[in-house]
Amino acid sequence: MPATVVVVTSVGPIEIAVRASPRASRVSLKFDPADDGFELVVPPRASIKQALGFAQQHAGWLAARLKDLPPRVPFAPGSVVPILGQSYWIRHFGDRGPPVFVKDGELLVSGASEHLARRIQDFLRARARAEIVPRAFALAGKLGRKVRRVTLRDPKTRWGSCAANGDLAFSWRLVLAPEHVMTYVIAHEVAHLAEMNHSKRFWATVDRLMPDAERSKAWLKRHGKSLLRYG
Numbered sequence: 001m002p003a004t005v006v007v008v009t010s011v012g013p014i015e016i017a018v019r020a021s022p023r024a025s026r027v028s029l030k031f032d033p034a035d036d037g038f039e040l041v042v043p044p045r046a047s048i049k050q051a052l053g054f055a056q057q058h059a060g061w062l063a064a065r066l067k068d069l070p071p072r073v074p075f076a077p078g079s080v081v082p083i084l085g086q087s088y089w090i091r092h093f094g095d096r097g098p099p100v101f102v103k104d105g106e107l108l109v110s111g112a113s114e115h116l117a118r119r120i121q122d123f124l125r126a127r128a129r130a131e132i133v134p135r136a137f138a139l140a141g142k143l144g145r146k147v148r149r150v151t152l153r154d155p156k157t158r159w160g161s162c163a164a165n166g167d168l169a170f171s172w173r174l175v176l177a178p179e180h181v182m183t184y185v186i187a188h189e190v191a192h193l194a195e196m197n198h199s200k201r202f203w204a205t206v207d208r209l210m211p212d213a214e215r216s217k218a219w220l221k222r223h224g225k226s227l228l229r230y231g
C-alpha cells in the first residue's frame with residue numbers, strides 16, 4: 001500500500017495520506033482542519049485501486065473542504081490572536097522580560113524568537129486554565145455536583161468532555177473564542193455531571209446554568225473550525 005495518493009481537483013492536485021485500517025468496514029475519507037490533512041482509510045477487503053477510485057469520486061468534496069477552510073494564523077509577530085473576544089497583536093518585545101505579557105492590545109513576547117510560538121501557546125493554555133477551572137467549579141456548585149479534575153487538551157473534534165467519575169476535559173483553544181462560547185461549553189460539560197445524555201432534562205439543566213446557549217452553539221458551528229487554525 002502506498003503512503004499517499006494524489007487526486008486532481010478543481011483547486012489543484014491534493015495529496016492524501018493512506019491508512020490501512022484492520023477495523024474499518026468500508027473505504028472512507030477524513031479531513032483534519034487542524035493541519036489541512038486528508039486521510040484515505042482502507043479496510044482489509046478493499047484494494048488500493050478501489051480506494052483511489054473512491055477518493056477520485058469525491059474530488060469535489062476534497063476541494064470544498066479546502067475552500068471553506070479558515071485561514072491559518074501562526075503564532076508569529078504581526079498575527080492577531082483573539083482572547084475571549086478581544087484581539088491582540090503579537091509583537092516580539094526583546095531578549096529580556098517576562099515571557100509573555102499583555103499591554104495596550106498587544107501580546108508582547110520576550111526571549112529568542114524561535115521560542116515565540118511555544119511561549120504564546122504556554123501563555124494561552126495557562127490563561128485558559130485560569131478562566132475555565134473556576135467557572136467549572138462554580139457552575140457545578142450551582143447543581144450541587146462535584147468536579148473531580150479539570151484537564152486541558154487540544155482535541156480536534158470536540159471542545160469538552162465529561163467522564164462518569166467527574167473528570168472534565170476542555171480544549172485550551174476555547175480561550176480564543178468569545179466568553180459566552182467558553183462558558184457554554186463549560187456549562188454543557190458540567191450539566192453532564194447531572195445528566196449523562198442529551199435529553200430534554202439535560203438541555204433544561206444547561207439553560208439553568210447558561211441561558212441562550214443557542215447563540216453559543218451557532219457560533220461554534222460557524223466559527224469553531226477557525227479556532228483549530230491558530231498556532
Ligand SMILES: [Zn+2]
Pocket residue numbers: 188192197198
Ligand atoms: Zn454533551
